[in-house]
Amino acid sequence: MQTFRNVCPRNCYDTCGMITYVQDGVLKKVEGDPKHGYTNGKLCLKGYTYPRRVYSPDRIKYPMKQSPRGSGNWTRISWDEAIDTIAKKILDLKKRYGSTLPICLDKYSGNFGIVHYGVEGTMSSIGYTTRAVGTPCWPAGIDAQTYDFGTLYSNDPEDMVNTKYLILWGQNAAWTAIHSFPFINQARERGTKLVVIDPILTSTASKADLYIQINPSTDGALALGMARYILDNNWVDWEYARANSLGFDEWVNYLKAEITLEWASEKTGVPKDIIMEIAREYATTKPASMWVGYGMQRHTNGGQNVRIIDALGVMTGNVGKSGGGVNYGHLETWGFNYNAMVNSAPQGSKGFVGPDGKVGDRSININNFAKDVSAQSDPPVKMLWLACRNPGSQDPDTHAIEKMFASMEFVVTVDSFFNKTVEMSDIVLPATTHFEDWDVMASYWHYWVGINQRAIDPLFESKSDVEIAIELSQKMNALQPGSCTFPTSGTPEEWLAKEFNPGIQQMLGINNYKELLNGPRKAKIPAAAWSDGKFRTPSKKIEIHSDLAQKNGLPALPIWVEEMKTPEKYPIRFMTPHPQHALHSQFQNLDWMMTANPEPKVEIHPVLAAKYGIAEGAMVKIYNDLGSITVKAHLTRTTSPNVIVSYESWYKNSNFNVNYTLKATPSDMGKQATGNDGLAFHDNFVMIERA
């Protein structure tokens, strides 16, 4: 039996270190890497299904083409034919339009391995292209922390063992970051109180000492109510706040003038005495920590709510402290070379001329993908390349996505399993799983970096994104010399090696990437973010008053911004948080998951269900002016009477997709740090009826 080191490359806080057991070239078992200080030898329920993902008979095995697109008429083709077809199409579009701008890349987090930025590298190497820019996940909160601190930078989650008071704010760690729980539990064993604030009584909330069911999108109001009470009782850490921030007193004046506990209670639906309780406890228990979840900022006022919570952390002196922090995420350990990503455009490439006069790629909004692609002219978008992304299942306004795809001349998707996006493609290329590839992974939550070895040979004819890029480059240059700059040599391990630089090696305490074969390494940075007081704002201080925010048309201060009002015609909020058995459109289609969770459900409060004559197990039509879905009802008091919940996930052989009802409503922030504003996923309003 051989063992290998792997790292789960999914879009997940935990980015688990794994040990993979291989016998006779077959992956037999996976388990957590005991040398990984955050993973600690365990995976999650998704991680343990990995052998079933690798060896599922459902895997896409060979390059295939569909004639015509959307017909379901698939033909197996050779890699040579696939690459030849793609290369010729690229060159054809380049000839017709004078540039490769008609080719649009949509790539995101299906695989967050560093070498997988070779997908972007593929596009760079053929010329200037149209790129989906931004992030659907967390941009509002990133901008909030950028305005306040200069960037997002969270404490080491292992540091939670040191907290004396912990608020999980719109965060469902039990489902999405299970490995943090042992650290939380260690703190709790020493008396730490766990408070969970969430519109839904999640699995995490069920473990809380105090669960607060808040009206969605009003988290900033709760934080302001807490801040007012803290101010009134003089529990403020004036010394810290005034020494380390700009605009604190201005904000204090705002609190005095505009905020009352009564207002906060009415706005949030949280009883006044509870607001007082958690305010007192948070302010007076030292150190106290807050973990701000990504669901919390998926509202039209999401970014502003994060800013208010940041200010709460500052006013109590909990920023920059072990056991403290307003923790959202970080990118401190992502300082690789991105060698696979960066290739110069071929000589003579024509691109998009930006406002600064520089020539480059044309950007479109990843969070308004369908409409933005369709809106491009001069030149129009004619070809899509999808990798590590499934807009057919994950993007808002699925009807618009379908219409946009149908208007394309050519669509290429790289994936491991058939899904809605593959269904709408001309060619699908079979992707390797991470067990069949070399890579390196960092996390946006913990501080560990791990190497990912090729543990087994690629199954069937699957290839990695870099291998695909190499073949495309060879073909394009054979057809038209100089048309592609992607290097055409190097083994997968050599490509991995090129991602390392002295900076990242020093951070990890290694001299050579091969040392990671002995175990993952933790970055040598302080456990408490901002403990050095060196904030990365323009002023180098925490900017409670942010000129940059104001310049971007946002309030300068962390003041209350009204939540989206419930429309009269669609009075029910439809929240679509992250599921337990899947990570977006990955995993749910596997056999174990389909057994454990065979069909989607919508969770409805019994009072709301009774109002519409909906019984347990009945089929419900959920609709608004965008579209509708029909799904089975589950009656539960874990949600409130004006909120229904269905988990965003893609089920095998099912057209279930919450995004048929979801508009591409932007959140308030995201553009500053990530290129585009985020999505207000949880500001989706619908009507329901028995189907």
Next chain:
Amino acid sequence: MKFFEDSSSQALKIHCELLLSLSQFFAKGGEKLPHTLSPLLKSCLAVDNHFKPDQLYLSNEVLANYSQANGEEYLLMLYEFNRLFVGPRAPVAPPYESVHLNTDHLVMGEQTLTVRKLYRRENLQAVWQRHEPDDFIATELEFAAYLLSRIIEAQTVRNNAKVQLYKTLYDEFWDHHLGLWLETFAQLVAQSAKHPVFSALSSILSTLSKLHPSNTKEANYETFAPQISRRSSCCCLQPNPIQL
């Protein structure tokens, strides 16, 4: 008359040809049906003529009809082949033994490695070992045909011990592997097929299954396997390079 009840060289050759033509049918894929459908028909006609199994003539009529089809009809068959056996949607009838016999229903299961070892005992390995499952139906059908060819060779030189050995090996392979899942696979195809050719295919596979009595006698294995001489119609197995 069932297989081994009539173990004349002629019967064995007819049987071998059926196995090989079925192997080619799956190995070459839906894209090569214009090349593989006629040989399959030819071998089925020979089986019908010699063994006279029930209802096979009906399937043969279907094959005869569609082997003369035009390009458009072949396209429909191709799409159906991929829908049933390949993808990119989850194939309806994955053509791999471990998917059907292993409780995990995954490829590269325990059965895959077992048949790999059986091939290796005969100095053979699957052409795409480590990339494609060794228990792909085409590979197993080709191996079964190989074992029959060994019997035929042994009969030709009147080596009775070798004849008996390879009959036993064939029974072992059939009883513990190919024969165990072929009928299930055939039924799956029958239930799901949307094109008459594939309904006919499922009948042919069922017929093949019914030609074999069950026989669980264990083999005292001793290889008589020389270096395999490659026939042009073989494509799934190759000499094991380690043994060369």
